[in-house]
Amino acid sequence: MAYTLKVNGDTKTLNIEGDTPLLWVLRDHLGLTGTKFGCGVASCGACTVQVDGVAMRSCVLPVEAVTGAEIRTIEDLAHGEILHKVQQAWIDNQVPQCGYCQSGMIMAAVALLEENPQPTDEDIDGAITNICRCGTYQRIRKAIHQAAKA
Amino acid sequence: MSSHSKALKITKRALLVGGLAVGGGLVVGYAYLRDKPGTAGFEAVGISGTALNAWVKITPDGRIILAVPRAEMGQGVYTAIAMLIAEELEVNLGQIEVEHPDVDGKYANAFILTEPMPHFRPLIWLVERVAAALPLIVTGGSTTIRDGWEAMRRVGASARIMLVQAAAMRWDVAPEDCGAAQGSVTHAKSGRSLSYGELAEAATRIKPPSDPQLKPPSAFRLVGTPAPRVDIPAKVTGRAQFGIDVVLPGMLYAAIRQCLFRGGHILSYDADVVLGLPGVEAVVPVHGGVAVVAKTYWQAKKALEALPIEFDDGGNRELSSKSISELYRQALDEGDAVSVRADGNAERALEKSATVLEAVYELPFLAHACMEPMNCTALVKGDAVEIWLGTQAPTMANWGAAEGAGVETDKVTMHVTFMGGGFGRRQEMDISRQAAQIARALEGRPVKLIWSREEDIQHDSYRPAVMAKFKAGLDETGAVTAWTNRLVLQSVEADYGKRNLPEILGSDGDADIAMTQGADDMPYALPHYTVDKVIMKLPMDVGYWRSVGHSHNAFFTECFIDELAAASGQDPFAYRRALLSQAPRQLHVLDLLAEKAGWDARAKPAAGRGRGMALHACFGSFVGQVVDISLSVQGELSVDRVVCVIDCGMTVNPDTIEAQIESGIVYGLSAALYGEITLQAGQVVQSNFPDYEVVKLAAMPVVETHIIPNTNYPGGVGETGTPPIAPALANAIFNATGKRIRKLPLQNADFLSL
Ligand code: FES
Numbered sequence A: 001m002a003y004t005l006k007v008n009g010d011t012k013t014l015n016i017e018g019d020t021p022l023l024w025v026l027r028d029h030l031g032l033t034g035t036k037f038g039c040g041v042a043s044c045g046a047c048t049v050q051v052d053g054v055a056m057r058s059c060v061l062p063v064e065a066v067t068g069a070e071i072r073t074i075e076d077l078a079h080g081e082i083l084h085k086v087q088q089a090w091i092d093n094q095v096p097q098c099g100y101c102q103s104g105m106i107m108a109a110v111a112l113l114e115e116n117p118q119p120t121d122e123d124i125d126g127a128i129t130n131i132c133r134c135g136t137y138q139r140i141r142k143a144i145h146q147a148a149k150a
Numbered sequence B: 001m002s003s004h005s006k007a008l009k010i011t012k013r014a015l016l017v018g019g020l021a022v023g024g025g026l027v028v029g030y031a032y033l034r035d036k037p038g039t040a041g042f043e044a045v046g047i048s049g050t051a052l053n054a055w056v057k058i059t060p061d062g063r064i065i066l067a068v069p070r071a072e073m074g075q076g077v078y079t080a081i082a083m084l085i086a087e088e089l090e091v092n093l094g095q096i097e098v099e100h101p102d103v104d105g106k107y108a109n110a111f112i113l114t115e116p117m118p119h120f121r122p123l124i125w126l127v128e129r130v131a132a133a134l135p136l137i138v139t140g141g142s143t144t145i146r147d148g149w150e151a152m153r154r155v156g157a158s159a160r161i162m163l164v165q166a167a168a169m170r171w172d173v174a175p176e177d178c179g180a181a182q183g184s185v186t187h188a189k190s191g192r193s194l195s196y197g198e199l200a201e202a203a204t205r206i207k208p209p210s211d212p213q214l215k216p217p218s219a220f221r222l223v224g225t226p227a228p229r230v231d232i233p234a235k236v237t238g239r240a241q242f243g244i245d246v247v248l249p250g251m252l253y254a255a256i257r258q259c260l261f262r263g264g265h266i267l268s269y270d271a272d273v274v275l276g277l278p279g280v281e282a283v284v285p286v287h288g289g290v291a292v293v294a295k296t297y298w299q300a301k302k303a304l305e306a307l308p309i310e311f312d313d314g315g316n317r318e319l320s321s322k323s324i325s326e327l328y329r330q331a332l333d334e335g336d337a338v339s340v341r342a343d344g345n346a347e348r349a350l351e352k353s354a355t356v357l358e359a360v361y362e363l364p365f366l367a368h369a370c371m372e373p374m375n376c377t378a379l380v381k382g383d384a385v386e387i388w389l390g391t392q393a394p395t396m397a398n399w400g401a402a403e404g405a406g407v408e409t410d411k412v413t414m415h416v417t418f419m420g421g422g423f424g425r426r427q428e429m430d431i432s433r434q435a436a437q438i439a440r441a442l443e444g445r446p447v448k449l450i451w452s453r454e455e456d457i458q459h460d461s462y463r464p465a466v467m468a469k470f471k472a473g474l475d476e477t478g479a480v481t482a483w484t485n486r487l488v489l490q491s492v493e494a495d496y497g498k499r500n501l502p503e504i505l506g507s508d509g510d511a512d513i514a515m516t517q518g519a520d521d522m523p524y525a526l527p528h529y530t531v532d533k534v535i536m537k538l539p540m541d542v543g544y545w546r547s548v549g550h551s552h553n554a555f556f557t558e559c560f561i562d563e564l565a566a567a568s569g570q571d572p573f574a575y576r577r578a579l580l581s582q583a584p585r586q587l588h589v590l591d592l593l594a595e596k597a598g599w600d601a602r603a604k605p606a607a608g609r610g611r612g613m614a615l616h617a618c619f620g621s622f623v624g625q626v627v628d629i630s631l632s633v634q635g636e637l638s639v640d641r642v643v644c645v646i647d648c649g650m651t652v653n654p655d656t657i658e659a660q661i662e663s664g665i666v667y668g669l670s671a672a673l674y675g676e677i678t679l680q681a682g683q684v685v686q687s688n689f690p691d692y693e694v695v696k697l698a699a700m701p702v703v704e705t706h707i708i709p710n711t712n713y714p715g716g717v718g719e720t721g722t723p724p725i726a727p728a729l730a731n732a733i734f735n736a737t738g739k740r741i742r743k744l745p746l747q748n749a750d751f752l753s754l
């Protein structure tokens, strides 16, 4: 069936099975590989994107459930060479190690700051529930506080 | 390796190789020749480990390209190598570009890439033969090099010397009168100057120096200063390409199911049921399982779920964690033990001791759970195979692909990508072998094989389950008179060899020194000291897991030493201190640790609070940690703060060291709190993060890292943060509750009843 999606400002029409998770639509059909697969069961957050401004785990979102929604991925954060303040804070604090979880982390952090521009430590604990196997959490917390000040 | 002193004795010979690069310009690098087998394995991937194989290319247009045929997995290896080379090459860090070279069979063999692998014994003639086939020169004889830290500086120095000589020849002046700086050679007397690019071509005809002089550490301008990692910018924009991100024209996707039962296999499946499903192209039997290939991953995954499969249980339906635990317990007393260390006469000393303490500790199997699930893309054309993946061991991946495609190893071209975590998991042959098998069945079409997380958790090469029985004697003053330790576990070396390359790597595990590392080389002065091990054979794949044997042995030994301190009524810090008279570096770490953590022997912990410490030496480094915890009245444990002190010798990039320590602590903390792979009816019980839980941000303690600056030989870092965290945490729980933790994970302990 044909589904129409708005991804990073572009409208795309795709002829695919309706139960295909948004994650695989982004990665395999639209070539947006910045969004990662980590667990497939909404448990790790590697696949986090924004759907109408809300951070969501795209691995369990069937494409048929998000037709017409505004979808934003990691690829849309920077404007040319100008990085989003969260990305900049990530570089300043040298957050990523292997880097695999970081697209999802950054998307979750961006959504948090859009909703709550000055989060406390407890707010961050509650909002950032993604997994990082490299254990970059301490730097993530610092970077979010820095981005909140920027 | 079982101790840092032993580690430093294992030297590698290396051949400096230099000459005309593929595509023009000068290339300089090392080919390694391991003198004797070791079990370096995963440890080697640390910043200053032994795996820093890379080569530098200087192109005629002046680019300086560092080619690292290894995947960066977040340990900062690219940046560290670039710093080491830039230091001696006399260029700025910013002048060096780092690339993942495509590694074809010939090039890979010239710069032997097997170096971090256990047991590999490449031959000089191979290097020379291959080097001759490419326009490369091998320096006469072989040089002894202790690790990549030194090798990379030699690469930089050699390239600089060759460039200076090329300039001197062109100007007809003495090389001693020429200087190199900022990427140019200058002749001060005549004021002439040529850039490295202009000299690159001429330098290819100069024989690489066999023993280039290196700067003393006091003259370093880059090494030892914090530098931003070169791989980070691409990792915040989603541009960094991991193996799973590889896209090729006409690419197909494969999903895989492997046998549910340990030691079993797939009896049959009914491909006809799924061959008509949308997008499905083929069903292919592979090593250990069956794969469904389709136009998209989702189609492949859905079809796989619909595929009827019958499994053979390998006769292991009775196998469970409980049955294994019982076997281990039996082996503690009756097993066929191999002696690893026997100083003095511990049995007699125990009999004469005023007090004898005995304790049995137990640890579970653990999965690696790398963030990026296992994957590999392969393309077979005729007798050639190309693979794309992130790997810790390019040679193993190469062999796997060759075997899977049924071709010679020099017909494999490898494209190394970033990898989303390795931790020892990504040095197995399984994934490239399977991907090549599938691609062979679909010749001419690239196929990307992606394991689900469930496959990843259920088909890992696990950290072995281990049981240890300790006995120690104390005299009237509480001083240790004897120490015995029997370990029961599978051998990683034997299992890795059996699984990957039985003809070359097969062994019985008796000589596997990695399993007792950290247990048989304790720094404490122990007058009678016995360590032995019983090697178990089980149908459970075990492998190299971050810090290998240290991961279990640090827990056992540092908890038991804490038991001795408590039994003799002494402060854990003072007790350790008194035993460290022969270990000045450990003593220094311990003293600084007590100072930084504000250790106060007299302070009684506040209600619901506790603190514990642990000290451990591994991979040539010395690490100590103090953990502060709180326990709520509901019995909830919170790890509040970890103070870590490390002496890892000379440092390359201190910020990376801090990051790696934080990382190692979180990895070890996840294991201590939640990590366990259990078996039931011959199958692994856990399957994904909901039941293989790991630490998340809210549980992250504050970590403070202190690096002891010195000029000692560099030790490893990437794995060193992991071993001390579990024992320090268990000792903190004892401090808070008076109850000993002798079994992990802690999620199974009921702190209310403690
Ligand atoms: S991949 Fe979606 S939450 Fe893990």
Ligand code: FES
Pocket (backbone or CB within 6 Å): A096, A097, A098, A099, A100, A101, A102, A131, A132, A133, A134, A135, A136, B074, B371, B420, B421
């Ligand atoms: S940076 Fe590796 S998983 Fe987060």
